[in-house]
Amino acid sequence: MSNPVPAPRLLYFTAAFGAGSLLSLMVLFNGTLAAYGSLLFASWVPHLTGTVLAIVILLTLRPRRVGGISRPPVWAYLGGVVGGVTVMLTSATMNTALALSGTIALGLAGQMLFSLFADIRGLFGLPQRMPKARDYLALALIIAGSLVLIFLGGAA
Amino acid sequence: MIGFAALALLAGVLVSLSRQINGRLALSTSAWESSFWNHIVGLGFITLIAIVFGGLFAGAPQDAPWWAYLGGPIGVVFIAAGSWLIARIGAAQTALLIIAGQMISGVVIDIVMGMAGNAFARIAGVALILAGMWVARSAKD
Numbered sequence: 619m620s621n622p623v624p625a626p627r628l629l630y631f632t633a634a635f636g637a638g639s640l641l642s643l644m645v646l647f648n649g650t651l652a653a654y655g656s657l658l659f660a661s662w663v664p665h666l667t668g669t670v671l672a673i674v675i676l677l678t679l680r681p682r683r684v685g686g687i688s689r690p691p692v693w694a695y696l697g698g699v700v701g702g703v704t705v706m707l708t709s710a711t712m713n714t715a716l717a718l719s720g721t722i723a724l725g726l727a728g729q730m731l732f733s734l735f736a737d738i739r740g741l742f743g744l745p746q747r748m749p750k751a752r753d754y755l756a757l758a759l760i761i762a763g764s765l766v767l768i769f770l771g772g773a774a
Numbered sequence: 775m776i777g778f779a780a781l782a783l784l785a786g787v788l789v790s791l792s793r794q795i796n797g798r799l800a801l802s803t804s805a806w807e808s809s810f811w812n813h814i815v816g817l818g819f820i821t822l823i824a825i826v827f828g829g830l831f832a833g834a835p836q837d838a839p840w841w842a843y844l845g846g847p848i849g850v851v852f853i854a855a856g857s858w859l860i861a862r863i864g865a866a867q868t869a870l871l872i873i874a875g876q877m878i879s880g881v882v883i884d885i886v887m888g889m890a891g892n893a894f895a896r897i898a899g900v901a902l903i904l905a906g907m908w909v910a911r912s913a914k915d
Contacts, residue, residue, distance in 0.1 A: 626862075627863075627911075628911075630859060630862055630863045631871060631907075631910075631911060633855055633858070633859060634855070634859050634863070634867070634868055634871030634872050634875065635871055635872075635874060635875035635878075635907070636855070636875060637851075637852055637855040637856060637859070637871075637872050637875060638871065638872040638873060638874060638875020638876035638877070638878075638879065639875045639876070639878075639879035640848050640851060640852045640855070641852055641872060641875070641876045642875075642876050642879040642880045642883055643844075643845075643848055643879075643883075644845045644848045644849055644852060645876075646883060647841065647842050647843070647844050647845035647848065648842075648845040650838060650839065650841075650842035651835065651838050651842040651843065651845065653838075654833055654834050654835050654836075654837050654838035654842070655831070655832065655833045655834070655835030655838065656829050656830060656831070656832040656833050656835075658820065658823065658824055658827075658829060658830050659830055659831060659832070659833070659835050660845075661820055662817070662820045662821065662824060662830060663835075663843060663845075663846060664845040664846035664849050665813050665814075665816045665817040665820055665846065665849075666817055666846065667843065667845075667846030667847060668809075668813040668817075668846035668847065668849045668850045668853075669810070669813040669814045669817050669846075670846075671846065671847045671850045672806065672809055672810035672813050672814070672850045673810065675806050675810075675850065676806055676807060676810055679806060681804035681805070681806045681807060682804065683802075683803055683804060683807070688802070689802060690798065690799050690801075690802035690803060691798075693795065694795055694796075694798045694799035694802065695799060695811050695815055696795060696815060697792040697793075697795035697796040697799065697808070697811070697812045697815070697816075697853075698792075698811065698812040698813060698814070698815030698816030698817070698818075698819060699815060699816065699819045700788050700791050700792035700795060701788075701792045701812060701816050702816045702819040702820050702823070703788060704785050704788040704789055704792065705820075706823075707781050707782070707784060707785040707788070708782070708785045710778075710781060711778045711779075711781050711782040711785070714778040715778070716778050716779060716782055720779070720782065721782045721785070724779055724782035724783045724785075724786060725782055725783070725785050725786035725789065726786060726873055727783060727786060728782070728783040728784060728785065728786025728787040728788075728789075728790070729786035729787070729789050729790045729869050729873070730786075730790075730866065730869055730870065730873075731786075731787070732786070732787040732790040732791065732865075733790045733864075733865035733866040733868070733869040733870075734865075734866045736790065736794055736865045736866075737864045737865050737866045741794060742794045742795060742797070742798045743798050743801065744794060744797055744798060744801075744860060744861055744864075744865065745861065745864065747864045749866055752909060752910070752912075753866065753867070753910065755906075755909050756870065756906045756907070756909040756910035757866070757870055757906070758906070759902050759903070759905050759906030759909060760870055760873060760874050760877075760902070760903050760906035760907065760910075761873075761906075762902050762906075763874075763877065763898075763899045763900065763901070763902030763903035763904075763905075763906060764873060764874075764877045764899070764903065766895055766898050766899035766902060767877050767880070767881060767895065767896065767899035767900070767903075770892055770895035770898075770899070771881065771884075771891050771892055771895045771896050771899055772890075772891055772892065
């Protein structure tokens with residue numbers, strides 16, 4: 619832990635790790651909702667309450683609009699549709715022979731492969747970056763640990 | 775089986791795709807505004823699906839514990855964080871660190887909720903993930 623690390627990098631690190639923890643809680647809460655209501659309901663309600671909170675946040679914080687880049691393209695507003703399709707795909711595969719563990723593991727693979735591809739190509743107007751050997755080592759370790767937890771971490 | 779595997783893989787691709795799209799929107803607006811659009815557009819889309827296929831209020835959602843309704847507010851912060859991070863540390867590192875956080879907190883939640891599990895696998899898995907984070911943390915941009 620003696621490596622000199624610039625402060626912002628540590629901030630990004632903590633934020634991303636914290637976001638992952640939020641995701642765990644979200645999966646737990648939405649999954650509980652789905653156990654009582656329909657899968658559609660378990661996705662519809664969080665979008666509804668989320669929209670309300672987002673409006674409150676926008677009205678109170680009034681976040682500064684970044685000026686530098688021109689108007690966003692229309693497709694940039696469609697992230698929510700892609701998210702909605704994702705929910706349907708995962709709820710479809712969860713109940714097949716893949717089960718939850720297989721669905722999560724393949725989801726991680728798809729996510730990492732496409733993220734790397736997007737970084738290397740600089741897709742969607744986001745900064746282009748080439749992963750280095752160290753990044754691939756980190757990737758291998760974290761994915762290996764995730765697979766151990768997914769496939770071996772449950773009750774024997 | 776292969777078909778379902780392809781769908782599960784595609785779901786992962788879409789997670790990354792939607793984070794990139796939201797990240798692009800945040801570049802022109804703000805992370806909070808991007809999260810707002812993600813939620814309201816997603817709400818419209820799911821409402822449309824519900825109108826076409828029905829079954830939105832099937833089951834007994836009124837019996838769910840109150841805390842099960844907290845997923846939405848958490849999602850707003852989650853989407854804003856992803857949109858903010860992806861332009862700063864890239865899609866791959868954002869995804870990787872979110873996965874690390876999700877996996878380790880998942881183990882903590884399982885233990886807190888008293889879920890049975892293989893202790894050795896939990897320790898090995900968390901150790902591998904922490905090692906990966908240490909490697910990523912000491913890398914320079």
